[in-house]
Amino acid sequence: MTHNDKEVELIQLEVLDKPKKKKEKVVAELQDLLRYERDYWESGFEHIAGIDEVGRGCLFGDVVAAAVILPRDLILEGVNDSKKLSEKKRDMLFELIMEKAISVGVGFADAKEIDHLNIKQATRLAMKRAVEGLGVRPDYLFVDAEKVDVTIPQMSIIKGDANSQSIAAASIIAKVTRDRLCKEEWETLYPDYGLSIHKGYATKFHREQIMALGATPMHRLSFLGNLLGEQQTLF
Secondary structure, three states, X not given: OOHHHHHHHHHHHOOOOOOHHHHHHHHHHHHHOOHHHHHHHHOOOOOEEEEEEEOOOOOEOOEEEXXXXXXXXXXXXXXXXXXXXXXXXXXXXXXHHHHHOOEEEEEEEOHHHHHHHOHHHHHHHHHHXXXXXXXXXXXXXXXXXXXXXXXXXXXXXXXXHHOOHHHHHHHHHHHHHHHHHHHOHHHHHOOOOOHHHHOOOOOHHHHHHHHHHOOOOXXXXXXXXXHHHOHHHOO
């Protein structure tokens, strides 16, 4: 039995205590998340990197991207679009992905870069930095609904985090990385804005604090134009 065979068996053992039909459905869904990967592995692309980002719609902080290369045929039960997972499950899977991955890269684009470039181009920049941060050069890239400015061949997959295990793994790494920054480093820097709770998104409390205290150097000024114009409606 190969190393990868052992990994697949271990993952399947986790669902053996479930009813037979449900177990078969879970295993089928896990296999389905590798359909893109299997096609490209069989075509000779050994190291496939999934790429995704988080924080695109926030008022505050960096957009964070991750690139993840997983071993061939490794199945990680529970890996899915990070938005569909609880914080506890994301944290657990983050550690598992970091342990099992061949390589993980994380890239950032800060508020100034977002304001200067626009959010789409800044997102692509963060993705490029994530790819460049990999310790192993990928043979192919699966990107969640975007294009990365590198010479490596790639495919943009709509709703990639729900259709590719590699992209789903990247979404978890990016989400947990950014959430931890919000709860720890950024919350310490700006404790009055509630970053640990809303993670920089445009909640009512966050908007009220911006109006009361002003924008920080980490707020995206290009995102605040409408908010500043709506000052009278906030109170």
